[in-house]
Amino acid sequence: MANQTTNSFEGFKTSIVRIYHSNGAVVGAGFLVSNGYLLTCAHVITEALGILQTTQEAPTEPIHLDFPLIAPGQKLTATVVFWKPVSETEVIEDIAGLRLNSKLPDSAQPVQLVTAQNLWNHSIRVFGFPKRHDNGVWASAVLRDKNAKGWLQIEDTKVTGYQVERGFSGAPVWDEELAGVVGMAVAAEKRRENVKAGFLVPTQVLNQFWSELGQLEEISTNYQRLTPRKRRRLEKELEDLQQPYDRVREKLRRLRNERAIANDPSTEFKLDMEIEEEQGKLDKLELQIEEIEKQLGLII
Numbered sequence: 001m002a003n004q005t006t007n008s009f010e011g012f013k014t015s016i017v018r019i020y021h022s023n024g025a026v027v028g029a030g031f032l033v034s035n036g037y038l039l040t041c042a043h044v045i046t047e048a049l050g051i052l053q054t055t056q057e058a059p060t061e062p063i064h065l066d067f068p069l070i071a072p073g074q075k076l077t078a079t080v081v082f083w084k085p086v087s088e089t090e091v092i093e094d095i096a097g098l099r100l101n102s103k104l105p106d107s108a109q110p111v112q113l114v115t116a117q118n119l120w121n122h123s124i125r126v127f128g129f130p131k132r133h134d135n136g137v138w139a140s141a142v143l144r145d146k147n148a149k150g151w152l153q154i155e156d157t158k159v160t161g162y163q164v165e166r167g168f169s170g171a172p173v174w175d176e177e178l179a180g181v182v183g184m185a186v187a188a189e190k191r192r193e194n195v196k197a198g199f200l201v202p203t204q205v206l207n208q209f210w211s212e213l214g215q216l217e218e219i220s221t222n223y224q225r226l227t228p229r230k231r232r233r234l235e236k237e238l239e240d241l242q243q244p245y246d247r248v249r250e251k252l253r254r255l256r257n258e259r260a261i262a263n264d265p266s267t268e269f270k271l272d273m274e275i276e277e278e279q280g281k282l283d284k285l286e287l288q289i290e291e292i293e294k295q296l297g298l299i300i
Contacts, residue, residue, distance in 0.1 A: 008179045011109040013069045015172060016127050018136065020064040020075075021048050026134040028155035029127065030065065030098065031181070032110045037298060038065075038078060039206065040170035041186055042085045045096045058083035063098060067105050068136055069127070076102035084209055091149055093235075094186055095201060095209050103235065106228075111172050114180030115203045119152065121144045123176040126154075126185055128168030137162045141198075143175075143182070151199040152183060163197035164188050173200045174244040231296070238292045245285045252278045 009154045015032040019040060027047040030040030049061050062077040082097030084090070109273040122143045129136050139162040144153035154173075156163040168185045183200035255278060260272040 003184055008112060009174065012172070012174055012181065013127070014067065014107050014109045015111045016067065016069055016106075017065045018068040018129060019044055019048055019170065020066075020132075021050070022064070026129045026167075028167065028169045029129060029185075031102075031170075031172035031184070031289065032108055033113070034110050035104065036100050037081075038100065039172075039184060040096050040098065041184065042083065042094045042096040044170045045080060045098075046085070053086040055085055062101065062293045067108055070107050071105035072135075074105060076100060076104075078102075082209070092205060092209050094151075095184075095206065111181040113203050113206075114178045114182055116175075116178060116182070119175065119182060119202075120145055122182070124154065124182070125174045125176065126164055126168055126171050128164065128171045129184065130162070130165050130167035133167070135141070139164050146202070147199070150202065150205050151186060151200050154185070154198040154200055155287070156197070168198070189246065234292050234296055236297070238289065241285060241289050245289065247284070248278055248285060252282060 011026055017032065017038060017040075018026055018028040019028050021027050028040065028044035032040045033039050036241070038095060043053045043062060045059060046055055048063055049059055051059065058082070059078045065078060066072060066074050067076075070134070078098035078100045078101055080096055081099045082095070084093055084095040087093040120143060124141055124143060126139045126141070127136050128139065139156070140158065141154045141164060142155040143266045144155055146152050154164050165188045166184055168188065172181040173183050173185055181203065183202040184206065186199055186201045188198035252275065255271055255275045259268065259275060260270055262268045
């Protein structure tokens with residue numbers, strides 16, 4: 001059992017991401033929940049982009065990140081696809097889902113999400129990036145119970161060592177007893193000097209916010225069944241399709257522009273035929289790409 005737990009924890013560490021501001025500063029954490037999707041706090045994203053925490057529209061700018069414990073400095077980008085901003089009135093808030101735009105590091109693994117009715121006094125581990133610790137530090141604590149928002153309280157009972165504080169937001173919280181992730185670090189006490197406490201969004205709330213999370217976990221499981229050889233082959237096929245896809249899209253764009261300004265019936269007819277032919281090629285390429293992406297778990 002001990003070896004199994006250790007192996008699970010080693011896999012857990014490969015899921016952790018470090019999120020950057022556009023100026024290169026580290027602003028928080030996140031974690032892999034499937035082959036192509038991540039979770040973090042919405043306020044980590046707004047800080048990364050320098051926008052208001054209460055921004056209602058999902059940001060469209062790319063988010064820069066890396067996997068610090070397995071591929072430090074290998075910068076990837078992601079796009080926000082699910083958005084619940086910080087809110088004083090909403091019960092479910094401060095959650096963001098991201099879709100990766102880049103290939104994962106080979107050893108990256110999605111987290112094992114777990115739930116339980118009673119987590120009181122469970123020991124936890126969290127990896128975050130407090131001020132002046134861009135390389136990250138580990139904090140340990142114990143869990144208490146939920147507040148009225150549904151967030152679970154974290155309490156640091158140690159005299160020494162790091163505690164969950166600013167910079168840990170978005171980090172997955174590892175439960176020692178359940179050997180899995182029970183939630184996402186979201187807030188820490190800042191006003192009471194002698195209080196070493198914080199809060200996490202439990203997995204149940206994350207599931208409630210992101211109904212597709214269960215589907216992504218299933219996709220992740222299917223992805224993990226791929227042998228490394230087949231995975232590499234599929235990734236190579238996807239890469240090889242990108243150039244002809246871009247070429248056909250560009251030709252189709254050019255033909256449509258020409259068709260828009262054509263004023264001769266014979267020219268219009270010829271262009272219509274070419275557009276139809278190129279659209280057929282594009283549709284075929286899109287089907288091929290979609291099928292490979294499904295096998296790799298990049299789309300639902």
